[in-house]
Amino acid sequence: MSLRGIWVFSLPGATHGILFSKKYPSVENRARILNKDGYVKLPTDDAMREAVLAELGIVHPIEMFVESRDSCSRKLQKPVFEITTSNGILWPVVLYEKFGLLLCCLPLVESVERPPVIDVLGISLGYALLLQMIDVIGPVQQGVDETHPQMVDLHSYLCQAVPFGTLTDIEQATVFDAISGRIDSSYVVSDVKPPSWRPISVKCKANISFRVTEQIQAVLYNRPDVWDVFQIYGSVSCKADLEHPAPLIAVHLSVGKDQPRLQNILVNSCVSMVDDENRTKGEGHRTITFIPPRERFVLCKYTAAISPTQLSAPNTSTTDPFQTWFSDLPQLHHVLSDGGKPGIARISASEGALRNDGLSRRGEIIMKVKLSKGKNMFEYCEVQIPFHNRGPIIYKENTQSTGEIVITNDKRTLAWRIGQKFPSRSHEVTLEAKLKFGNRSSIIPGQDDPFCVGLNSFAMIYFKIPDYTHTSATIDQRSLRVQPNAKPKVTV
Structure with missing residues (x-):
């Protein structure tokens, strides 16, 4: 899938309005041939920025009604927008805003008639590219222009990730490994077929890092006729630096005794197997087997709920729900x-x-x-x-x-x-x-x-609270197995 153009604009008030712009003449020529009479020429960068800001209602007073933008008959399909320019209507323009920057891209539509949004693959790929681009740029300070090192890094990234307007591998870790020459070519002619999410191998020291994070949401009433609500949302992220093109990792996600059991576990698409072990009441762990991508990723997400009976202390005859409820929670x-x-x-x-x-x-x-x-x-x-x-x-x-x-x-x-x-x-x-x-x-x-x-x-x-989880969920370092055999440094 190809892109006709990519832009990075600053929001109104900044010194420099246009921070980055890249157009692809070869893709533009294809758009002219495929769209025929429906072809709309790309405007200048200044005109494109003004049209985008007008579409978002940023430059107009809030009371101003614009028929093409504010009509009730118009369907909103964010983050996809129609941008009205002097040359005509550009569609589908994908927009993303973060750090005071407005990132835009225009995917190529290979048909004369406008297809449904779900049928345009370039929309999802373009949005994924914008997310990677903002990670490459990061937070920016006032006064940044197109010559700033962050914009230079973005240019280098796009030259590798989107050559001639065609998206290849947009994951920034993989792209910058390729730019820096860290690719390990010894596996190129091997019989090992790497997965699509790990397209290259790099030369590096063997390291595996896990991070367990939990969020607690509670509603406390302190009323005998209303149960308190207590819900835990957790996630496990992983960053694996291994040289093999398709390393297979197996690890235990464990919880402590008499702790809430992990529920509703959602795993990353790179996970090949999740096994339940030790199903005895109040304890247990799960074995997760996966081939990791190059970048840090969320290995799994889970929830842990406390039932109303667990919220009460053993002495249920007490009349003070405050004492009984909180005596069981590290909250x-x-x-x-x-x-x-x-x-x-x-x-x-x-x-x-x-x-x-x-x-x-x-x-x-x-x-x-x-x-x-x-x-x-x-x-x-x-x-x-x-x-x-x-x-x-x-x-x-x-x-x-x-x-x-x-x-x-x-x-x-x-x-x-x-x-x-x-x-x-x-x-x-x-x-x-x-x-x-x-x-x-x-x-x-x-x-x-x-x-x-x-x-x-x-x-x-x-x-x-740093370095603490309510469920005592953790990665058992001693259980970690890597195939082919490797002895990585493991941190949790």
């Missing part, structure tokens, strides 16, 4: 008290502690956050208390045992930045704050939330 306790009575709504606390219906212009918060089991070392830990239905926060008076209190830029959220560690003895921090709110007339329509008042209001806590 954070969230307590917001009102007159000495513990009260939790959702993931930490309720605006009910403000002793009003959520509409008063004054309020008082008393909060206690306690760390239960788990590692007392955070990369960050922050509690956010949003106020959806009040005016902006214009005054605060606070006393906290640790951390700092800040008001977000929109003046609608109180943020408590606890820091990187809880007190070593109590594992508990407290906050008392008095707030004063401005006039509710300053609330922009659509920003209020009539549902989030009283017991339906909530506070949120965001935290990250």
Whole structure:
């Protein structure tokens, strides 16, 4: 599949609008022959940028109605757009925005009539190319132009990945290995047939790196009639530097005893086999066999859920669900008290502690956050208390045992930045704050939330613990096997 052109534009406000442009005359000649009377000539780079920004509505006032862009009869097929130029309509233009850059490409459509989007292979390949291009460029600073080293690297990448407009291998790790001459030619004439996702072999030291990451989403009610919700989402990524063109790796993904079992495991397409072993209750591991690609990739994703019976402590007769629920989780306790009575709504606390219906212009918060089991070392830990239905926060008076209190830029959220560690003895921090709110007339329509008042209001806590997983899921280094035999350095 071929591309007629590739562009990298900066968003309005930057010094240089056009950072990169590459057109392919040979592909353009094919488009002229294949599209016949429907052929639309590519505009200049400046005209292309203006047309793209106009299509996205960036240069026009928000109130301005453009029939070709805003009509209800028009079908939206993002990231595919129709770009109206002085020469005619260009389709399908694939767009992707990141780091303040706008990346565009125009795949070749080999027919006179417009086919369905799903039938144009160049759209998915073009979008995949844009994702690789933004990884090559990375974050850019103000004042970057077409001569910047990041743009030079992009030019080198495209010369290898898209020669004469035809996509070959667009994976940046493979492309830059080919550019740097690290390709191992000793396997070229061998009988080993490499898989399509590992087209070349490189000379390198044998290293295999695994990374296990988990995200926890919880909703804590502290009510005997409502079960708390606790869900874990995990992923295992891998980077394998091995010289063989098709190395076969087998490794165990293990979990600790009496830990939540891994569920809904989704594996990468390079995985050839997943075996369940040790199916005994409360323990077990899975053997994953795969041929890795050259780049770092997500080997598998999984979930781990805790049932309502697991959320309760053995002593189910207790009347304090706070104590019973949290005693089993290596998570954070969230307590917001009102007159000495513990009260939790959702993931930490309720605006009910403000002793009003959520509409008063004054309020008082008393909060206690306690760390239960788990590692007392955070990369960050922050509690956010949003106020959806009040005016902006214009005054605060606070006393906290640790951390700092800040008001977000929109003046609608109180943020408590606890820091990187809880007190070593109590594992508990407290906050008392008095707030004063401005006039509710300053609330922009659509920003209020009539549902989030009283017991339906909530506070949120965001935290990250390095080198820790709640399920104790890990890669067993001793179980790793590589064929043909190799002794790589393994890190987890």
